[in-house]
Amino acid sequence: MSTLPPIAFAGARIDRADHIRSDPVALEALRDGGRLLHMEGLDPVLTEDGRLAWSDVARLAADAELVFLGIDPDHGGIGCFAQVPAHFPREAMIAGPRSWQAMAVLPADELASYGAARALVGWHARHRFCAQSGHPTTLTKGGWQRNCTDPDCRAEHFPRTDPVTIMLVEHQGQVLLGRQPRFPAGRYSALAGFVEPGETIEEAVAREVFEEAGVRVRDVTYVASQPWPFPSSLMIGCHAQADDPAITVDTTELEDARWFSREDVGDALQAIASGDAGRSFGAPPATAIAHVLLRWWYDRGD
Structure with missing residues (x-):
């Protein structure tokens, strides 16, 4: 059985410290001496040596909306925070140039920390109003919850994660790949789609492949996330x-x-390591799970 290559945005070393989120006194103490992740909007800010840029939380106004990311065991258990931007940039729905740059240079644990911060503060920027009453919401539990301010509603809202299936479909030693118009020229990737309400992962895989490519599949198995x-x-x-x-x-x-074919995939994986496209297609970058799936499949060799 082949070993999976590293997966981007996994492996953060920051301890999420769930037990502190509901303790306002402990949170305030961590905030007083904490460090703040630098972001421009939702984009990362990097130091000259290609690391995440941090500063003291103390420089912010007392009423700044801060998300508690956790405590950093590598820096004496210091509290780590990120600021919620005033507005959610529409272009942040997809990875932009600065995010791709960060993916290329950041150490794995720092990329994971940035990814968690981006997803969390982006959710806050998009959910300033209650979906039930329309009233403003306020950040609570260190940023892991928002509460409606309407006393007749008081709905609790929690950070959202959307499940997406992404799949390699195999037939007689070949894999099915597709391309979207926004892809770079020649690039193909694994098919993917959101899991819909009332579906299992296996059902979502089967539905998405049939909807996008007209291919019926069976024997769906999980590989990695x-x-x-x-x-x-x-x-x-x-x-x-x-x-x-x-x-x-x-x-x-x-x-x-x-x-x-397996030969096509092997050639594309070898080419992308040098930033090139293969003879038959261009593979996804190593930071995408589609690349991980292709490498896993190719290395199996069966």
Whole structure:
């Protein structure tokens, strides 16, 4: 069995310290001497040596909306915080140039810390009003909850994570990959789609593959998952088998879908390591779970 390569946005060393979130006194003490993650909007700010930039929380106004990220065991248990931006930038729904730069240079644990902070503060910026009453909401429990201010409502809202299935479909030693119009020229990736209410992961995989490519699948198995903070998804990596390779592309979802051989995949993975496209297609970057799935499948060799 092949070993999975590292998964981007996983492996943060910051202790989320759930027991502190409901303790206002402990939170205030950590805030007084805490450190603040620098962000411009939702983009990371990096130091000259390619690390996350931090400063003292004390420089902020007392009424600044701060999210408690946790305590850092590598810095004496200091409290770590991020500030909620005043507005949610629409372009932050997808990864922009500065986020891709961070993915390329940040150590794995720091990239994971940034990803969690981005997803969390982005959720707060999008949820300043109650979905039930329309009244303003206030941050509570260190930023892991928002409460409606309407005394007749008092609804509690919690950070949202959207489950997304992303799957490699196999048929007789080939895998099904598709491309969206926004992809760089020549790039193909694993098919993906949101899990809908009332679905299992296996049902979502089968539905999405059939909707996008017209292919029926069976024997869905889980491989790995990845937090993806653009804006806040959990990518659930799966593998499935197909009996009929006939493809019918839904052009509202995909520009194209094709079957690729193990040789094609190996060539594309080798090429992307140098920033190039393979002879048959361009592979997703190593920071995407689609790349992890392709590497896992190729290394199995069966």
